[in-house]
Amino acid sequence: MSKSYGNAINISMTAEETAKRIKKSQTDGERTITFDPEARPGVSGLLSTAAICTGRSEVEIAEEIGMGGSGQLKKYVTESVNEYFAPIRARREELVQDMDYVKDVLR
Amino acid sequence: MPNELSYEVSLERSNQIRADLPQHPEKYTMLTGDRPTGRLHLGHYFGTLKSRVELQDMGVHTNVLIADYQVITDRDSTDNIQDNVYNMVIDYLACGLDPDKTMIYTHSAVPAANQLMLPFLSLVSEALLQRNPIVKAEMEASGHELTGLLLTYPVHQACDILFCKGTWCRSGATSCRTSSSPAPSHASSTTATARCSPRSTRCCPTLRCCPALTGAR
Numbered sequence: 001m002s003k004s005y006g007n008a009i010n011i012s013m014t015a016e017e018t019a020k021r022i023k024k025s026q027t028d029g030e031r032t033i034t035f036d037p038e039a040r041p042g043v044s045g046l047l048s049t050a051a052i053c054t055g056r057s058e059v060e061i062a063e064e065i066g067m068g069g070s071g072q073l074k075k076y077v078t079e080s081v082n083e084y085f086a087p088i089r090a091r092r093e094e095l096v097q098d099m100d101y102v103k104d105v106l107r
Numbered sequence: 108m109p110n111e112l113s114y115e116v117s118l119e120r121s122n123q124i125r126a127d128l129p130q131h132p133e134k135y136t137m138l139t140g141d142r143p144t145g146r147l148h149l150g151h152y153f154g155t156l157k158s159r160v161e162l163q164d165m166g167v168h169t170n171v172l173i174a175d176y177q178v179i180t181d182r183d184s185t186d187n188i189q190d191n192v193y194n195m196v197i198d199y200l201a202c203g204l205d206p207d208k209t210m211i212y213t214h215s216a217v218p219a220a221n222q223l224m225l226p227f228l229s230l231v232s233e234a235l236l237q238r239n240p241i242v243k244a245e246m247e248a249s250g251h252e253l254t255g256l257l258l259t260y261p262v263h264q265a266c267d268i269l270f271c272k273g274t275w276c277r278s279g280a281t282s283c284r285t286s287s288s289p290a291p292s293h294a295s296s297t298t299a300t301a302r303c304s305p306r307s308t309r310c311c312p313t314l315r316c317c318p319a320l321t322g323a324r
Contacts, residue, residue: 011148012194088202105200105206
C-alpha cells in the first residue's frame with residue numbers, strides 16, 4: 001500500500017468513496033473467512049484493516065464473519081474504517097473551508 | 108562486536124529511548140515528514156501519523172517536513188504538488204498535529220535549509236554516495252538514469268535532519284547497516300556528514316537511528 005500507487009484508502013476519502021474502494025478490493029473464491037496472510041493476502045489485508053480500526057484481533061473478526069463470505073467482510077471493514085475516521089474527516093471538512101488558515105500554517 | 112549502525116544495536120537503543128521518552132520528552136527532537144506525491148492513506152495514519160501526534164502531545168520537540176523539493180528526484184511531473192501539499196497539511200491538522208507545538212514546513216519555504224547542501228556536499232565522498240543501496244533502488248524504480256539530485260538525495264536528507272538539530276529519526280531496517288549488508292544509507296550518510304565536519308561538535312547534535320520507535324521494519 002503506497003500513496004504512489006492508487007490502491008489505498010485515503011484519509012481524505014468520503015465514506016462513500018471508502019465503501020467503493022473496499023468493494024473493489026481483491027479477495028478469493030473461498031467462502032469461509034480465515035486469517036491467513038500467506039495463502040489469502042486479500043482477505044487477510046481486509047481483516048488487518050478492520051482489526052487496526054476496531055482494536056480487535058484478525059482471528060476474532062474472521063471467526064465472527066465465518067461463512068458470511070467476503071461481502072460481509074467488506075461491509076464490516078467499511079463500517080470500521082468509516083467509524084474510526086469520521087471525526088478526523090469531519091475536522092478535515094472544517095479545515096477545507098478555511099484555506100487561509102491552512103496556508104498560514106506553512107508560513 | 109556489532110557495528111554501532113547495525114539494526115540490532117539501533118533496535119536496542121530504540122527500546123531504551125522508548126522507555127525514557129515519557130520521563131524526559133524535552134530531551135528529544137524529532138524530524139519526520141512526507142513527500143507530497145499524493146494523498147495520505149490508512150497506512151500512513153497507523154504507521155506514523157498517529158505516533159507523531161502521540162509524541163507531540165507527550166512534549167517531544169516535533170518537526171514535520173513536507174519534502175516538496177524531493178518530489179522532483181524521481182517524478183516527471185510537478186503538476187499536483189501544490190494541491191498535495193495543502194491536502195497534506197489538512198490531513199496533519201485533522202489527525203491532531205498542532206502547529207503551535209509542531210513545526211510543519213516545506214523545503215521550498217525555507218531556503219536556508221537547502222543552502223546547507225553546499226557545505227555538506229564538500230564533506231562526503233563520491234564513493235560514499237555511489238554505494239548507497241536506497242539510491243540505487245530508487246533509481247531502478249524510477250526507470251530513469253541516475254540524476255545528480257537523486258545521487259545527492261541522502262545529503263539533502265542530512266540537511267533536513269541536522270537543520271532542525273534532530274536527535275533521532277525514524278528509520279526502517281533497510282536504513283541501518285545489517286551484518287549481512289554493510290552498506291551505507293541516508294542515516295549513515297548523515298552521521299558521516301555530521302562527524303566529518305570539523306565544526307560538527309559545536310553545531311551538529313549526535314544523530315540516533317531508531318527503527319523500533321515507529322514499528323518500522
